[in-house]
Amino acid sequence: MGIAVLAVISYLTGSFPTAVIVGRWMRSIDIREHGSCNAGATNTWRVLGWRAGVSVLVVDFGKGVLATLVVPLIPMAVGGVAPQMIAMICGLAAVFGHVFPIYAGFRGGKGIATGAGMLVGIAPIPTGIALCIFLLLISVFGKVSLGSVAAAVSVPVSMGVLDAWTRLSYHPMLIGLASVLSCFVLYTHRGNLRRLVRGEERTFERLRIWRRLFRN
Numbered sequence: 001m002g003i004a005v006l007a008v009i010s011y012l013t014g015s016f017p018t019a020v021i022v023g024r025w026m027r028s029i030d031i032r033e034h035g036s037c038n039a040g041a042t043n044t045w046r047v048l049g050w051r052a053g054v055s056v057l058v059v060d061f062g063k064g065v066l067a068t069l070v071v072p073l074i075p076m077a078v079g080g081v082a083p084q085m086i087a088m089i090c091g092l093a094a095v096f097g098h099v100f101p102i103y104a105g106f107r108g109g110k111g112i113a114t115g116a117g118m119l120v121g122i123a124p125i126p127t128g129i130a131l132c133i134f135l136l137l138i139s140v141f142g143k144v145s146l147g148s149v150a151a152a153v154s155v156p157v158s159m160g161v162l163d164a165w166t167r168l169s170y171h172p173m174l175i176g177l178a179s180v181l182s183c184f185v186l187y188t189h190r191g192n193l194r195r196l197v198r199g200e201e202r203t204f205e206r207l208r209i210w211r212r213l214f215r216n
Contacts, residue, residue, distance in 0.1 A: 002076030003089060009074070010067035010090040014097025014114055017104035018059040019044045022052050032107055036202075039101075040109030042144045046202075057113050060098060064117020067094035084122060088177045091118030095181065099188055110188040112148045115181055119155060123178070125168065126158040142208040143201050145192035152185035 045053025
């Protein structure tokens with residue numbers, strides 16, 4: 001019962017509709033009706049500029065950190081469940097809340113920033129690997145969706161490799177839940193994946209730093 005309560009608190013935390021609030025505050029618009037119609041940092045950047053996008057990114061990232069590191073500290077009877085697993089469950093609930101926010105008609109973002117905040121709290125090394133993959137791909141191709149999907153998939157893979165070949169240990173349930181999160185990210189990015197296959201996904205040329213350096 002205690003875990004269920006913590007999960008609900010985390011879901012409500014993740015449901016805070018950052019991009020929607022920023023859109024209404026800055027330009028009196030619903031960000032979900034502009035650009036890619038997504039209530040996330042990337043679309044906020046696209047529609048309202050980089051300052052708004054970074055602000056949304058920081059808050060959405062913070063929701064994942066809060067749900068993973070702070071909510072589990074609330075005194076609850078959790079039946080001997082490992083702290084790492086409680087943190088993972090709370091983090092997943094926050095990601096679910098971000099994608100399906102109760103405060104904004106269950107139409108939210110895609111969960112990348114909140115998921116990253118969650119993973120920083122429970123698996124910093126795999127998250128660091130995912131961040132490097134994300135930055136490498138967007139610096140080469142300029143496609144945020146490509147970097148996001150690849151980074152999400154890399155987390156359970158790197159957990160499994162590190163668990164098998166290093167002294168780091170990741171519980172099988174944790175790897176399984178990370179895999180569920182990756183599948184969830186793939187699902188929320190299904191439209192982006194279709195556009196990537198068709199060559200229609202938007203490219204942010206300013207982010208293609210590696211290509212500019214190589215040309216020089």
